[in-house]
Structure formats: structure tokens, C-alpha cells
Amino acid sequence: MLELESHVKLQHFVTVKELHDDQVRALIERAIYFKNGGAIPQFEQPVYVVNMFFENSTRTHCSFEMAERKLGLQIIPFDPAASSVKKGETLYDTLLSLNAIGVNLAIMRHQENEYYKKLIELEPMQKLAIGVVNAGDGSGQHPSQSLLDMMTIYEQFGTFKNIKVAIIGDLSNSRVARSNMQLLKKLGAQVFFAGPSYWYSKEFEEYGEYLEVDKLITQVDVVMLLRVQHERHTKETGFSAVQYHEQYGLTLERYGKMKKDAIIMHPGPINRGVEIASELVEAPKSRFVKQMQNGVYMRMAMLEAVIAGRHLGGL
């Protein structure tokens, strides 16, 4: 059985910022090992996990739950709408309560950027001993999406060195974009940005160059499309779905201009006919379905890293 590499043992998994490139590579290897039917660790003691999704989710929520079931973890149901958070209980007190009951890990998605800081930066007096895995915080980070994206790129090209990736669309609102630009740069890929200029921000300059969609589409190896996040927009975008598609989306015409071996990625959910022509969602170059399949195995690797880091399950 391939042992979990010693350097992927974490107390929490909340951002990709602190990950070293060798940790990312080890997580990818581990996820591929699980995908190829590698032996699943047998925990000697039960590990209790709670999935706390304060924002809607299909892929991340179900994929974490599938990963937990494959690892043999014990899932304690939690419905934010029916929880005492609705009565005003803080996130910290909620985790304190769940931890007192015996929960070891909390997988959390929350609308507030960096919600996890107040949970994991503990004062010495605090008693909380629960591992937090970030399933997406506001427009901050989406570590599990980013790592499954890296796995998908690695499976396709076998390397990150000089792979050209265009991240296109609603950049400033996207936690996927933030996590991915950080990891791609760390791993040696070349990052480019495109989309409406008012969604581009100076904070992205250190990661890559902003260019016109039509200049990029013919050159890059990965066309990474982002969902237009209407729910995070505070003012009207000023264009219709049709106009966005024509100006910035992956149209059939742009698809025809992509490099022969280039791939399309999208974290989902997809606005069909906006970021991408509906016919292209399952086109030969699209890795949308593969990304979701890889997500289960990558989340198994991430959960295992925190279980090992906290010496849970008898590890």
C-alpha cells in the first residue's frame, strides 16, 4: 500500500497559499492512486465528520460526502437552515458544540471571506479541537476545486512546466480563480487572464498577464472558464447573456481556433450559452465531467491529510 507522504499531514485545510509544490504533487499522486483503485486506509478508530454548507453546493458537497463514505468516515448530518446558527449561535460556538459531542472534522462552505480564521487561530484558553476543511469561502479560496483542477491538468499534460492557462470571466468574484492562479504559478505554469476588464484587478498582476480572449484562445493549453456569479454582483453587469457569450464566452467559433491538444475546464455550475456554448459542455476537449470525477479522489486525499495531521482514526 502506498503510504501517505509524510509532508502531507495538516491540522486544517483552508487555503492553497501555504501549500508547497511538493505537497501539491504528493496530493495529486495520492488522488491518482485512489482513482486507480489503490488500497484505502483502514482507520482503527472511527473518525466523525460534519458537512456544513451555508452556501448552496452540488459538486463540492456531494463529492466530499462520497469521499468520506469511500474512506469509511462517520458522517453526522448537519442542516444549516435547521441548526442553532439560525438562532444566532456563532460559527465558533457551533464547532465547539459539535466537537464536544465528538465530531473530529468540519467541512465548511461559508459566504464570508476567511471565515475560518476565527475558528482556527485559537487563543490558548480555547478548547476547540476540530479540523476545518474549507469547501469555499466567499470570493476567497476554494482549495478542493483548485487541487482537483491541478490533478486534471496533470493527468492531461504530465507536467505544469510552461503549460499556458487562460482563466476567463468573473475573476474578481471567483475563489476558484484565486486558488488556481496561486497554485498554477507555484507549479510553474504560465497564467493569463481574460474577460470583462472591470472584473480584472491589480491583485492578479503578480500571477499573469491580462489579454483579449481572442488573442489567448489560439495560444493556450487550458481554457479555464469561470461562472458569471450573478449572486455576488452588487450592480448590473451592463450586458446580456448573449452579449457576454459573444464577447467573452467560448463560442463554437472560438472552440474551432483552440490548439489541437488544448482542453476546456469549468468548475461548475455552468451557465450554458453564457461562459460556454451548450454544445461544448461535453465536447471532446471538455474536461468538465473528468474534473467532477477527480474531485472525489482529490477530496479523499485532502481528508486523509488532515486525519493524519491530527492523528485521528488511530493514525
Ligand code: CP
Ligand atoms: N465547483 C463548485 O464549487 O460547485 P458547487 O458550488 O456545486 O459545489
